[in-house]
Amino acid sequence: MEVDxxxxxxxxxxxxxxxxxxxxxxxxxxxxxxxxFTASKxxxxxxxxxxGRRFVKTWMIDDVMPIAKQQYQALENFLQIAIFQETKVIDFHPTLQMQQAFNKRLIKEKDYITDEISSSTYQEYFNFHYGLGKIAPCYLIDINKLLSAWKKYLIEHNILxxxxFNEADLVLEDNQVFYKNIKAKKIIYCNGVNAVQSKWFKQLPFALNxxxxxxxxxxxxxxxNIYKNSFSLIHWKDxxxxxxxxxxxxFNDELPSEEFKSKAIKALDQWLKIPYSIIDHVASIRPTNTERRPFIGFLPQQPQIGILNGLGTKGCSLAPYFANEWIQNMLHQTPIQKEANVNRF
Ligand SMILES: Cc1cc2nc3c(=O)[nH]c(=O)nc-3n(C[C@H](O)[C@H](O)[C@H](O)COP(=O)(O)OP(=O)(O)OC[C@H]3O[C@@H](n4cnc5c(N)ncnc54)[C@H](O)[C@@H]3O)c2cc1C
Incomplete structure (x- = not known):
């Protein structure tokens, strides 16, 4: 088999x-x-x-959100699934300090935050003492539905x-790579936290979370809505x-812990007024790093090898944007953001 x-x-x-x-x-x-139980799942x-605690715009968000919306909506059409939703965060300020921090940003971040929101709508469901704020627009992506539908597409087209993957079986030659019976021009690692085990990425400052x-x-x-105080409550399904x-x-392992469970239940008991029951408890590891910036591009010393990783806590917004930026770079030699380009190491 021969592929790009x-x-x-x-x-x-x-x-x-x-x-x-x-x-x-x-x-x-x-x-x-x-x-x-991967990070994405x-x-x-x-x-x-x-x-964050200071309610500031996240890195590059004005550029990243339009591309994310465009790419997820394109995937909705392509796969004939519903995965993209525009929504809002109802922020229940957990302390007086957090309420003050929010109010301080009302003018500066007025494109995204407001305190014009009716408390009475939410009093039926929640206890809260320091008021409410609203963050909008936010997007909610049904990642599990997307991953399953894309997997099905890949299987149907013999692409999965x-x-x-066992790195020991990878053979590099000038301008090409071989893996078992596959010959390709390049190999790109999108393997999340497992990249720390690769011999090619030892220089990258992963700090997993x-x-x-x-x-x-x-x-x-x-x-x-998305409901947020010290924890977030986000609609999943049904x-x-x-x-x-x-x-x-x-952390010592990637398993769910009793410590988290009891902390979350205690917080929920104080916050939520209506009955609930626990269905499941899961855990995963984020591919975070000390710079809080992604790793994108081909390795300068080994240009047959590339990486799209280090998406940290923001894979949903950064993955569509940086996949697009990198492909534009491959096609038209447009630059990859300096702060994200893996050639910085
Ligand atoms: C609890 C939690 C909540 C989060 N919430 C959000 C959120 O709301 N919004 C947001 O933007 N981000 C969120 N994140 C962060 C987000 O999940 C990550 O940024 C993102 O999922 C990283 O995606 P990835 O594709 O790089 O890695 P992964 O999702 O880990 O995918 C890597 C893939 O590589 C495969 N793989 C690895 N090694 C091998 C191998 N040797 N052979 C074959 N396959 C291999 C794995 O099976 C996996 O499918 C959250 C993370 C966690 C843990």
């Missing part, structure tokens, strides 16, 4: 990259081991323009190999909500 690209991994990075490569008439083969799928999530059944809670998440820098 071998892509390792079909998380959100490998999905967006393989989709956009095929759209631009490149050929590829994707190798994915189909692990159950556990993610809530939110694109929120305003984050469901197995573990664990996140845990509870799935909660809450009959009667309106599903058209009357099930995603409750998360933790950001753990020191």
């Amino acid at each position: 690209f071998i892509i390792i991994g079909q998380g959100i990075a490998g999905t967006m990259l393989s989709y956009q490569l095929l759209q631009n008439n490149f050929s590829c083969i994707v190798i994915d081991e189909s692990r159950p 556990v993610a809530s799928g939110v694109i929120n323009p305003i984050t 190999i469901e197995e573990i 664990k996140g845990e999530v509870l799935f909660i059944k809450i009959p009667n809670l309106p599903t058209n 009357d099930i909500f995603w409750l998360g998440s933790s950001y753990e820098w020191n």
